[in-house]
Amino acid sequence: MNIRNLFSTIIWGFLLLVIQIFFLKNLALFGVALCFIYLLLILHLPVNISTISLLVISFLVGLTVDMFYDTGGIHAVGTTFIGFFRPIWLRIISPTGGYDEGTSPTLQEMGTGWYLTYIVPMTFLFSLLFFTVDQWGTMGVFNILNKSFFSSILTVLLAILVQALFYKRRRSIL
Amino acid sequence: MLRIFEFLYKLRAFLLFVLLEIIAIWMVVRNNSPQGAAFFNSSMAISGSLLKTQSDITGFFSLSEENDELSAQNARLLKELIGQNSMDSVSYAPLDSSFKASFEIIGGKIVGQTLRLAQNHITINRGADDGVTEGMGIFTQNGAVGRIKEVSKNFSVGISLLNTGLLVSSKIKSSDVFGSINWDGKDTQVAKMLYVPRHVTPSPGDTVITSGYNAVFPEGILIGTIKSVNPSENQNYLDISVQLSADFSKLNYVYLVRNTSIEERDSLYQQAEISDEY
Numbered sequence: 001m002n003i004r005n006l007f008s009t010i011i012w013g014f015l016l017l018v019i020q021i022f023f024l025k026n027l028a029l030f031g032v033a034l035c036f037i038y039l040l041l042i043l044h045l046p047v048n049i050s051t052i053s054l055l056v057i058s059f060l061v062g063l064t065v066d067m068f069y070d071t072g073g074i075h076a077v078g079t080t081f082i083g084f085f086r087p088i089w090l091r092i093i094s095p096t097g098g099y100d101e102g103t104s105p106t107l108q109e110m111g112t113g114w115y116l117t118y119i120v121p122m123t124f125l126f127s128l129l130f131f132t133v134d135q136w137g138t139m140g141v142f143n144i145l146n147k148s149f150f151s152s153i154l155t156v157l158l159a160i161l162v163q164a165l166f167y168k169r170r171r172s173i174l
Numbered sequence: 175m176l177r178i179f180e181f182l183y184k185l186r187a188f189l190l191f192v193l194l195e196i197i198a199i200w201m202v203v204r205n206n207s208p209q210g211a212a213f214f215n216s217s218m219a220i221s222g223s224l225l226k227t228q229s230d231i232t233g234f235f236s237l238s239e240e241n242d243e244l245s246a247q248n249a250r251l252l253k254e255l256i257g258q259n260s261m262d263s264v265s266y267a268p269l270d271s272s273f274k275a276s277f278e279i280i281g282g283k284i285v286g287q288t289l290r291l292a293q294n295h296i297t298i299n300r301g302a303d304d305g306v307t308e309g310m311g312i313f314t315q316n317g318a319v320g321r322i323k324e325v326s327k328n329f330s331v332g333i334s335l336l337n338t339g340l341l342v343s344s345k346i347k348s349s350d351v352f353g354s355i356n357w358d359g360k361d362t363q364v365a366k367m368l369y370v371p372r373h374v375t376p377s378p379g380d381t382v383i384t385s386g387y388n389a390v391f392p393e394g395i396l397i398g399t400i401k402s403v404n405p406s407e408n409q410n411y412l413d414i415s416v417q418l419s420a421d422f423s424k425l426n427y428v429y430l431v432r433n434t435s436i437e438e439r440d441s442l443y444q445q446a447e448i449s450d451e452y
Contacts, residue, residue: 062198
């Protein structure tokens, strides 16, 4: 990862966090679908990043969101798990011929079909973990599954929308 | 020995993962216990002031609505004041000490809140410097809102009434029957009233207010109106839904209230080994 990439990653991550914290905090479609767009910050890191640094970044990102959500560590539990599971899942769904050096697993780089198999299970796992910890002992399994299902759908839809709108434009400028 | 270290080194990513998860879960558990203190929360200086800037901007758009509500409240208070003055001719009876519980009230503004979780919190722009202490009640002119959990220098974090962990001692105004208000985590407008025995016959539309049995709220602060009454699975109690009168999605200005006799009451409870509900 060169300096320029590093710089744009940091700014992009910062933007995602600002959007998550100030605009999406109390957004819930039909009372069930929350949006965790800041997960893109973790999910779009380059493929060949080391697991250790991925884990540390995930944990810190989760903590930052927790601080503004007053959730103690619920986001951190989810993001750390995502950080650990990401390399494993990437290895499982690796395309024939492997990944190019320094590729980011984004919609533009990998194509829609592959991207969906990558992002849907990841966001669903995160949502499942998030709602399980959040509603520990207070609500039934159905409620948790219901919320996780719709939250991951909303997150994936927004993730695709964001990339369709901004990633292309950024490329045409560069 | 070297083998063990090599083995551990190979597992380092997994070990780090386990360690971080344990830290995170530990923080969740601490945050959820009523006495626990969160390490990172929105009353911290950086996050507090960021949230304040946001609420300053968004609050601008609801100014006229706030003004209307404040002037309506002013009018109501004026009316009560005039009523008080006309009571001068009535002979004065000294109050005994049981009526002496006096309340300190501080005004504040909500700068951040969550609505969509099972454990919702509120951030308020008043802190220890303004005289806020842990355990103060939060309410608006529309109804009870929550209870202060943690205080920093300039900000404080409260547990919202929309938090499955908070119980508020309350009563039905018309029949003086006591119960506890607890949110069930479903609808942000509706809470449950627990521990109302079956022989009582409350009807939809009855007003529910704070009971004053707990030392957090003074007696008589509005909570909501009864929405529906059903027999519950539990043989002893009714299943009552209460429509909350405070609209949590539009909260802006709030009052913080402290019972100045709370220490005496608490130490008495401790002697008698009673754990208070909030």
